[in-house]
Amino acid sequence: MSLRRRMPPEARRSAILAAATELMAGHGWDTVTVSGIVDAAEISKGGFYHHFSSKDAVMEAVIRDLAASGLDSAVRALDTTEGDALKRFTAFVTAGLDWESARAETLDQIARIAAQRGNDPFFGRLQENAIEHLRPALVALVRAGAAEGTFSMSDAETGPAVDLLLHLLLSRWRTIAEARGHARAGAPDRAKRIVADRLNAESALMARVLGLTEAQAASLAEGRTGYAGSLSAS
Amino acid sequence: MSLRRRMPPEARRSAILAAATELMAGHGWDTVTVSGIVDAAEISKGGFYHHFSSKDAVMEAVIRDLAASGLDSAVRALDTTEGDALKRFTAFVTAGLDWESARAETLDQIARIAAQRGNDPFFGRLQENAIEHLRPALVALVRAGAAEGTFSMSDAETGPAVDLLLHLLLSRWRTIAEARGHARAGAPDRAKRIVADRLNAESALMARVLGLTEAQAASLAEGRTGYAGSLSAS
DNA sequence: TTACATACCGACCACCGGTCGGTAATCAAG
């Protein structure tokens, strides 16, 4: 009974993470059990708790594993881009889009997990994590944009407006998931239209929230053309 | 050990609900145990399961208990008000506001529960419940408003736009909770300013999302003056 | 070889949500 196979800690850790991620895509977090993860990862309970301090810690790690690189690249785009606030905002949004199409399978996993009933804790923390990373940067950007006259926004509006922008970006996965469903069901045209409509609506609404002029709105929308939606089946 | 006190089922039910609500305001849902509810409500486990089919059913009932009347009054305002889409939308928002100030202690409970870590399942379902009730009505309203020329909105934008409006309304509790904290800490002026700023920002952002003219936006903002925020200590 | 750190094991624990056979209160009918 004791085939004991020693693995480099990092490999074991990511094996556990992979097992947990897959289980989460099938059940809600409360019905994903440590025993289940342990079985799927082919390790003992003791081994599991050697690598993770609690069941919750696994979820936290899964979230970081799935989202960290995307958030980082978006914030980095915002920080490194030169130009006015609109240009930087466009770079920020585009970076997120690029990440989504480059890591389509990751996005797909997130969508599958978030679609499961009972995964509210997962999605809540994912969102918390994202907001924690993105909100300060966006607030600063919007403030700067308002100061330089690029955006039309009073100081008191900035907070709620940024929350709206974040909500818009973070709720995109629902549409993506819906489109994936159509694509898998043999309606790729419909899928593409849904994604295109969504992105257009996002651009238009972001422009309204930020108080952009027609010309500015067009420039924002332009920055995100060519995004295929990467509707690969999985 | 067996002081058996029989109560009218409804009274017992609401006693259990009250106990559960109070416990939820202190712990997250996963650390609120049936035994805890049972102790607080002074009933046995068997008695508990005579009135509720599961732990989850209690949460569902708590949600309905807290939110149903507010949602109903908002939708009713939308349905019964005569006039153009802007008037009806204003009535809808105002009805929600009125309910919030009339039932300040209920709002306070919601805020306290939602602020607890680990209550994502509660808040997720509350939000689901609210969206389920409000979204169809709002979508129809916005469509009608766009058709009659009151709002400026393409068909594909309507869905995401309504989601934005709902997010704006459903995230108000955060600000309210923050303001309550200030009020309780002896800074009622600051509290009032926070609430006033928030409501102004909401009006402005809703106007932008709906594509209202200056005059329309002013009319929308006017409909919600006089809301005191009802910052009663609890 | 030896000595030490660490990856890993699995029996064990307290406690959880939920079940069930039984008991006591209530009330309508005779």
Next chain:
DNA sequence: CTTGATTACCGACCGGTGGTCGGTATGTAA
């Protein structure tokens, strides 16, 4: 005032959960 059916309620009990811990195997460096 009985009787009998109904229902509110009780608490011992169950399978399974997340988490612990003393112990064992494995790798590494002297």
